[in-house]
Amino acid sequence: MAKILVLYYSSYGHVEQMAYAAAQGAQAAGAQVDIKRVPELVPSEIAERSGYHLDQQAPIAKPEELSKYDAILFGAPTRFGMMAAQMKNFLDQCGGLWANGELIGKAAGVFTSSATQHGGQESTLLNFHTVLLHFGFVVVGLPYSFTGQMALDQVTGCSPYGASTIAGGDGKRQPSELELAGARFQGEHLAKIAKKLSQP
Numbered sequence: 283m284a285k286i287l288v289l290y291y292s293s294y295g296h297v298e299q300m301a302y303a304a305a306q307g308a309q310a311a312g313a314q315v316d317i318k319r320v321p322e323l324v325p326s327e328i329a330e331r332s333g334y335h336l337d338q339q340a341p342i343a344k345p346e347e348l349s350k351y352d353a354i355l356f357g358a359p360t361r362f363g364m365m366a367a368q369m370k371n372f373l374d375q376c377g378g379l380w381a382n383g384e385l386i387g388k389a390a391g392v393f394t395s396s397a398t399q400h401g402g403q404e405s406t407l408l409n410f411h412t413v414l415l416h417f418g419f420v421v422v423g424l425p426y427s428f429t430g431q432m433a434l435d436q437v438t439g440c441s442p443y444g445a446s447t448i449a450g451g452d453g454k455r456q457p458s459e460l461e462l463a464g465a466r467f468q469g470e471h472l473a474k475i476a477k478k479l480s481q482p
């Protein structure tokens with residue numbers, strides 16, 4: 283059974299919802315799944331004033347925990363076309379894992395959320411992949427066998443680079459059924475690949 287970590291950061295709950303959907307997908311593939319988040323870095327008075335969801339239940343991960351998983355699915359909101367600094371700061375603390383090559387050959391993928399449809403989802407996913415490759419991860423996206431990403435009858439996230447949702451400028455839009463299905467598909471796909479990679 284593959285051990286999968288879904289590791290996310292979310293200010294307003296969109297990436298959090300996608301994380302739980304991705305975990306469901308990985309569990310459906312028979313994986314043992316933990317959902318964790320990275321620490322908040324924004325001062326609490328600013329986070330409260332900005333309406334951040336500060337009651338998230340997932341435990342906070344420690345960098346050294348990453349090496350005990352077969353695969354990791356990372357979720358982070360788009361900030362200026364790249365991953366939120368909270369996630370990057372966490373990854374910047376994983377230099378020891380990088381130096382020891384502890385993540386080499388493990389599978390990993392990324393999902394995201396952005397306010398607008400063309401606000402940088404794909405750049406966030408692709409430049410996150412750069413970081414994964416530095417660690418030696420085998421990058422796993424969202425293949426076109428998830429046909430939902432070709433939908434034209436509705437506004438939707440998701441691309442071959444990973445699952446995604448669109449939060450809207452005011453953050454009121456919630457992940458659609460199709461976007462959650464994309465996250466589930468990516469979780470299941472990653473778990474299947476992790477299982478294959480861990481076979482002797």
Ligand SMILES: Cc1cc2nc3c(=O)[nH]c(=O)nc-3n(C[C@H](O)[C@H](O)[C@H](O)COP(=O)(O)O)c2cc1C
Pocket residue numbers: 291292293294295296297298359360361362363364394395396397398399400401402449453
């Ligand atoms: C500092 C900052 C930068 C952002 N940059 C972008 C951006 O480049 N493109 C975009 O579409 N949305 C941008 N957003 C909106 C976030 O992507 C949006 O709040 C997020 O997807 C919501 O996910 P969450 O509920 O998991 O926090 C930005 C938000 C903040 C606070």
